[in-house]
Amino acid sequence: MIRVLLVEDSATMRGHLRESLAADPELHVVGEATDGGQAVEMVGRLRPDVVTMDMMLPTMSGLVATEHIMAEHPTPILVVSSADRQELFSTYNALAAGAVDVLEKPRGDDSDADWGRRLRSAVRLVSRIRVITHPRARLDRRRPAGMAPPPPAPAAPLPTAGTLRLVAVGASTGGPRALTDLLCSLPAGFRPPVLCVQHIAASEPFAEAFSDWLAGQTGRDISYARDWTPVEALAGRVVLAPPDRHLLVRDGVLRLSDEPPRYSCRPSVDVLFESVATELGAFAAGCLLTGMGRDGADGLLKMRTHGGVTFAQDEASCVVYGMPREAALLGAAAYVLPPARIAARLAELHPAGSRR
Numbered sequence: 077m078i079r080v081l082l083v084e085d086s087a088t089m090r091g092h093l094r095e096s097l098a099a100d101p102e103l104h105v106v107g108e109a110t111d112g113g114q115a116v117e118m119v120g121r122l123r124p125d126v127v128t129m130d131m132m133l134p135t136m137s138g139l140v141a142t143e144h145i146m147a148e149h150p151t152p153i154l155v156v157s158s159a160d161r162q163e164l165f166s167t168y169n170a171l172a173a174g175a176v177d178v179l180e181k182p183r184g185d186d187s188d189a190d191w192g193r194r195l196r197s198a199v200r201l202v203s204r205i206r207v208i209t210h211p212r213a214r215l216d217r218r219r220p221a222g223m224a225p226p227p228p229a230p231a232a233p234l235p236t237a238g239t240l241r242l243v244a245v246g247a248s249t250g251g252p253r254a255l256t257d258l259l260c261s262l263p264a265g266f267r268p269p270v271l272c273v274q275h276i277a278a279s280e281p282f283a284e285a286f287s288d289w290l291a292g293q294t295g296r297d298i299s300y301a302r303d304w305t306p307v308e309a310l311a312g313r314v315v316l317a318p319p320d321r322h323l324l325v326r327d328g329v330l331r332l333s334d335e336p337p338r339y340s341c342r343p344s345v346d347v348l349f350e351s352v353a354t355e356l357g358a359f360a361a362g363c364l365l366t367g368m369g370r371d372g373a374d375g376l377l378k379m380r381t382h383g384g385v386t387f388a389q390d391e392a393s394c395v396v397y398g399m400p401r402e403a404a405l406l407g408a409a410a411y412v413l414p415p416a417r418i419a420a421r422l423a424e425l426h427p428a429g430s431r432r
Contacts, residue, residue, distance in 0.1 A: 078203045079106045081124040083115040083141065084156070085133050092182070093128060093156070096192035103199060112136025116144045119151055126203045127153045128195075129175065131166040139166045139173065146174030152202040156181055156195075164285035172253040172293070176205050176395055180282065205249065205368070205396055240268050240425040241359040242307060242325070244352045244379070246345025248275040248367025250395025252290070254415045255365065259294040259314060261419030268426055269310035271301070271325070271352070273317045273343045275367065283319040290314075305330045317343035324351035339371045345399070349375025358383030361425060363418055364409065366394040370402040377408035385425065387411045387418045 080103055084090045090108055097103040106122050109115040113136040119127060127145065131138035138155070145151055153175040157167040167178050179198045182188040247254055251274045259270070276286055283300070291298040298314040301323050305315075307330065315330070317323035322333040322343050331351075338344035345364065349372060352360045362379040364372045366389055380386045388400035388409035403409045411421060 078103050078126060078199065079122070079124045080104065080199060081107045081109065081115070081118055081122060081127045083109045083112070083127060083133070083138065084130040085110045086130075089130070089181070093195070096195045097199065099192060100196045100200075103196060110134075112138060112141030112144075115141045116148070119145050119149050123149070124151060126199050127151050128156050128199070129153050129170065131155065131157050131163045131170065132160075137166065139170050142170040142175050143173045146207070150174070150207045152176050152205045152207050154179060154198055154202045159183070159281035161281070161285060164282060165289050168252050168286060168289040171250075172256055174207065174253075174395070176207065176249055177202050178282075201368070207395065239359055240361055240385075240422070242268050242352060242356055243270045243361045243363065243422060244348050245270060245272040245363045245365065246274075246348065246367070246372040246375075246399065247272070247365035248341075248369065248371065248396070248399060250366035251275070252286070253395070254389060254393070255290060256293045258363065258365070258415035258419050259290070259296055261416040263423050266423060266426060267311045268422075269307060269312070270314045271317075271323060271330075271348060272314060273323060273345045273348050273372075275341055275343075275371070276319070287316055290316075301330050301332060303330065303332045317348065319343075322347040324348055325355045326351060328355075339369055341369070341371045345372030346375035350378050353379040353382040353384060356384070360384045361387065361422055363387045363389075363422075364400050364403045365389045365415065366396050367399040368396045369398050372399050373402035373406050373408055376403045377406050380408055380410060385410060385421075387413060387421065389418070390414055 082090055082093050094105055106124050107118045109118050112133045129138045155167050155170050155175050155178040157163050158181045182191050287298050296314050300318045301315045307328055320342055324331050324347055338346050349362050362376045364376050376386050386409050388403040390412050391397040393414035
């Protein structure tokens with residue numbers, strides 16, 4: 077039995093959630109909250125397996141409620157959000173604060189036909205994720221006031237500095253937070269383009285809001301990839317794979333592809349990593365961040381065998397230690413580190429002012 081707490085101020089939407097979940101006898105609604113404060117109290121009292129969280133709530137917003145829940149009673153949270161731009165920005169803030177996935181609310185069109193099935197599938201998926209206390213809350217509780225953070229572990233030797241031409245990054249569940257940490261930790265003068273595949277809701281409003289949100293969080297030039305863009309023109313920029321299109325590098329330009337999904341994923345991290353391995357070899361770095369499944373592990377191994385420097389996110393900092401774990405088991409990752417320390421190693425490979 078999977079015990080679910082519904083957090084939604086609309087009685088109509090709560091009824092829709094309740095009825096949709098009732099179609100699966102193993103999904104049991106244990107409570108319904110209509111504002112964020114009530115949600116935090118009920119999570120502490122009922123200890124559900126999953127919380128479905130609306131963002132726009134009275135008294136206490138869904139974002140603030142998410143932050144409290146992840147700091148006090150870590151619970152897998154599925155954000156059920158509309159495509160309104162303000163709500164989408166709150167949704168990505170909630171994902172950065174520890175929520176693990178997002179499902180768009182019904183649109184009122186033909187796409188709603190299988191919405192209930194998608195909700196049930198998402199709840200089941202989220203229920204299997206082992207969440208941790210929100211990192212900031214954990215640090216605040218365990219580190220006495222005034223105590224400096226522990227020094228980083230000694231760095232393993234890296235290839236010759238100044239040789240890095242491109243960074244390829246893959247992420248899935250938990251990716252918004254990990255990407256933010258990595259990009260914020262890169263120095264302002266970091267010039268190699270960063271190509272990124274983030275598994276995310278495929279609808280256009282969700283995708284557009286994600287690129288804008290990530291740019292606002294990191295202060296970097298972030299956009300979606302355009303077919304036939306020369307890689308040389310992307311210095312200092314972060315480029316995302318568009319929704320439902322593979323992103324790859326071929327003959328010095330970005331290419332977008334509608335080829336079949338890999339491991340049910342389009343865009344696929346493997347497709348990006350494999351193309352970068354073939355195209356750039358030892359002049360590229362690959363970073364595989366938090367996510368469920370194994371997309372990216374084979375591609376990261378190919379990057380390493382072609383001479384590229386490869387990183388996987390460490391288990392302690394992952395929301396889901398799935399994709400990075402598969403890479404580590406394959407021996408694909410030369411370095412296993414949290415995102416901020418991956419960024420520090422990348423900066424060592426391309427110090428400010430270095431040239432090809």
